[in-house]
Amino acid sequence: MLQTADDLGKLLLRVTIGVLMLMHGIPKVIGGIGFVKSLLASHHLPTALGYFVYVGEVVAPILLLVGLYARVGGLLVAINMVVAIALAHSNQIFSVTKNGAWALELQGLYLFGGLVIALIGAGRFSAGGKNGTLN
Numbered sequence: 001m002l003q004t005a006d007d008l009g010k011l012l013l014r015v016t017i018g019v020l021m022l023m024h025g026i027p028k029v030i031g032g033i034g035f036v037k038s039l040l041a042s043h044h045l046p047t048a049l050g051y052f053v054y055v056g057e058v059v060a061p062i063l064l065l066v067g068l069y070a071r072v073g074g075l076l077v078a079i080n081m082v083v084a085i086a087l088a089h090s091n092q093i094f095s096v097t098k099n100g101a102w103a104l105e106l107q108g109l110y111l112f113g114g115l116v117i118a119l120i121g122a123g124r125f126s127a128g129g130k131n132g133t134l135n
Contacts, residue, residue, distance in 0.1 A: 007130070010123030011067075017113040018064035021077055025057030039087045056080025064117060067126020071134045074117030081111035 028036070033054075037047040056076050063073030085093070085107050095103035102108060121135045122128055128135035 003124075007123035007125050010117075010120060011125040013113060014064045014067060014070060014117060014122060014126070017074075017077060017110065017117065018061040021057055021080075021110055022061035022065070025054065025061060028053055029058060043087060052083075053080070056083075060114075064122075067122040067135065068128045068132070069134045070122030070126060070128065071118045074114040074119075077114030078111050078118065081107055081114065085111070 033050045036050040036053050040047050040050050057080060060073040060076035060080065063069050064077070085104065089104055089107060092103040097103055122132070123135070124130040126132065126135055
């Protein structure tokens with residue numbers, strides 16, 4: 001029974017992080033990545049790197065939702081968030097909101113949620129199965 005609860009917890013975490021991150025990627029698929037390219041250019045980085053946002057916000061969440069290469073998907077989400085924090089939120093790392101919350105709590109949820117998935121894997125309720133490749 002404990003193993004089933006663990007696997008359900010992994011499923012819930014994967015679906016939560018996967019759906020929420022995918023909701024950030026869909027507008028970029030529809031409307032493009034001009035904003036991301038602008039951020040990269042403002043940091044004197046090649047704008048072509050912006051296309052990797054599709055990996056972190058579309059491909060990785062799909063891997064999490066399906067439960068195939070979930071550890072890789074989790075790591076990609078975490079890397080995506082490190083880059084997003086560095087490019088768009090670095091001035092908020094040590095900030096709190098007027099309500100006392102960490103200003104980057106949403107970004108932190110994605111970053112650390114992705115890292116947790118990379119560490120614990122997808123679990124039994126996944127396309128890769130409990131002992132599947134990188135699950």
